[in-house]
Structures are given as structure tokens and as C-alpha cells.
Amino acid sequence: MPRMTIAYQVRRTGRRSKHISVRVHQDGSVRVGAPNWASAREIARVVQLHAEWIAERVAEARAVLPTYADGALHFYLGKRHPLAFARPAVGERDNIAFSGRRFVATTGDRSVDHVRELFRRWYRAQAHELIGESVARTLPNMPWVKGTPNWRLRRMRSQWGSCTADGDVTLNTQLAKAPVVLIDYVVLHEFAHLKHHDHGPHFERLMDRHMPDWRVRRRELNGLGPAILVE
Numbered sequence: 001m002p003r004m005t006i007a008y009q010v011r012r013t014g015r016r017s018k019h020i021s022v023r024v025h026q027d028g029s030v031r032v033g034a035p036n037w038a039s040a041r042e043i044a045r046v047v048q049l050h051a052e053w054i055a056e057r058v059a060e061a062r063a064v065l066p067t068y069a070d071g072a073l074h075f076y077l078g079k080r081h082p083l084a085f086a087r088p089a090v091g092e093r094d095n096i097a098f099s100g101r102r103f104v105a106t107t108g109d110r111s112v113d114h115v116r117e118l119f120r121r122w123y124r125a126q127a128h129e130l131i132g133e134s135v136a137r138t139l140p141n142m143p144w145v146k147g148t149p150n151w152r153l154r155r156m157r158s159q160w161g162s163c164t165a166d167g168d169v170t171l172n173t174q175l176a177k178a179p180v181v182l183i184d185y186v187v188l189h190e191f192a193h194l195k196h197h198d199h200g201p202h203f204e205r206l207m208d209r210h211m212p213d214w215r216v217r218r219r220e221l222n223g224l225g226p227a228i229l230v231e
Contacts, residue, residue, distance in 0.1 A: 006047050006054055008032050010040075020046045024057035025157065027230055028065065065230050068115040074103055075228050076126070078179035085110060096122035116231060120155065126176040127153055134180070134187045141188065141210045144195040151190075157229060160186045160221065163193035177228035178221060185217035 008022075008030035017035035020043060024030055034043050047054065066074055073080040076098060083103045088094060094107035096118045105115055135149065142149075151169040156162075161171045169190045175183050188211050196203035207214045 006030060006051050008047060008054075010034050010043060012036055022047065022050055022054060024054060024061060027157070028058050028061040030054060030058065061226075061230070068110075068112045068119075074119065075177035076103075077130075078177070078182070078224070083115075094118060098122075119231065120173070123176045124153060124155070124173045127171070127173040130176055130180070130183055131171055131187060134183045135191075138184055138188050138191075142191050145191055149191055149194070161190040163190045163197070165197060167194055169194075172229075174229055174231075178224060182217055182221045182224070185211065185214055185221065188214070189218075 010032045011034070013021075013033045013035055015036045017033070020035070020038055021033040022030065023033070030047075032043055032047060066072065068083065070083065070085055072083045074083055075081075081098070081102050083105060086104050086106045087108055088106045092106065094105075094109065094114070097104045097106065103119075105118055107114065107118065109115075131151070131153070135151065139145065139149070149169065150167075151171055153173050154170050155174065156170075156172045159172065160175060161169065163169045171186065171190065175186060178186075188207070192203060192206050192210075196206060211217070
């Protein structure tokens with residue numbers, strides 16, 4: 001049987017690690033976690049052993065990757081809208097705008113990298129506004145938060161938000177692609193960690209008290225995740 005060609009990156013996991021692991025990310029890239037003792041030959045053997053499964057996961061991931069051609073569909077607030085192009089006027093900066101029915105990329109450069117970067121800037125601006133509104137809306141339901149909470153934005157591949165032990169809350173710019181009710185869930189979830197930093201019973205009871213349907217929202221968001229975390 002011919003060998004399948006699988007492109008992958010290797011990350012060394014230390015001397016105490018015992019196993020070689022393979023992970024297919026949402027952008028279709030393949031990362032192999034390998035102990036320091038594992039040789040390149042042994043890593044390749046493990047990859048080939050799981051090659052068929054890896055290839056299937058890569059194909060699934062690439063099938064939902066967004067494209068940036070005329071008519072390509074992109075998410076905003078849980079719905080997909082087509083992309084159109086317009087040429088900029090003299091002196092006008094390249095930008096993305098949303099008309100309510102479609103995205104319009106005003107640019108003379110239709111390369112994938114350039115249009116993707118325009119979308120990134122636009123989603124970041126929208127996320128800042130939407131999350132700010134969500135924080136203001138849900139703050140009355142967070143009596144454990146004193147004053148206006150601090151938060152920041154970052155583009156993340158695999159999580160919606162995070163909260164450090166020091167109380168630094170980070171939220172994903174990709175949340176602009178999700179419905180408002182799901183943005184509210186993530187905001188409450190992360191700020192709930194200011195009171196309970198784990199996901200134990202106390203955390204769950206807090207979420208139950210302030211958002212009884214949070215588990216339903218979590219399932220919906222996780223189901224939407226593979227389509228909106230990629231770019």
C-alpha cells in the first residue's frame with residue numbers, strides 16, 4: 001500500500017512525556033507532539049499509522065475554510081453574507097464595510113492575504129463594539145464584579161476567551177461572527193471566573209443563577225466554532 005504524504009509540524013513535549021500525539025487544527029494544519037526521545041523516524045511511523053484518519057480530518061477542516069473571492073460567504077452575528085468588491089476612490093483607504101446584506105471590500109488589491117487582513121481589522125473593530133455592549137448589558141448580572149471590568153481582545157484559534165488568576169480577561173475577536181446571545185454567554189462565562197477560577201460546582205451554580213440556559217448556548221457556540229474560528 002503506498003504511503004500517504006502528510007505535512008506536519010513537530011513540537012517537542014519534554015523528556016517525561018510518554019506518547020506521540022497528533023492534532024489536526026481548524027485551519028487544516030497538523031501538529032505532532034513528540035517526547036524528546038522520539039526520533040524523526042518514529043514520529044513519521046506514528047503519522048503514517050494514522051495517515052487515513054489525519055487526511056480525513058484535514059479535508060473536513062479545509063472544507064469550511066473561508067475564501068476571499070467575489071461572492072464568498074462570511075459570518076457576522078451568526079449569519080453568512082456574500083462578499084463584493086469595489087474600487088477605492090482617489091485617496092480612499094482600503095476597507096471592509098457591511099451593508100446589512102453583504103460585505104463590501106473597497107480595495108484594488110484582491111489578494112487573499114490583503115483581503116483577509118482587511119476582514120481581521122473589521123472583525124476586531126466590531127468585536128470591540130459588540131463585546132463592550134455585552135459587558136454593559138450583562139454587568140448588572142455580575143454583582144461580584146466591582147466597577148467596570150477590564151478586558152482586552154485577541155484573535156485566538158481555539159478558545160473564545162480566557163481569564164488569568166490575576167483577573168485579566170481576554171476575549172476572541174472572532175466572537176463578532178457569533179449571535180449576540182452567544183457573545184453574552186462568553187462574556188458572563190469569563191467574568192464568572194473572577195469569582196470561581198475553575199469549572200467546578202460553584203462556577204456552574206453561579207452560571208445557572210445568572211444564565212439558566214448557558215449550557216444550551218455553550219453547545220450552540222461549540223457547534224458553530226469550526227466555521228467561525230477559522231479565517
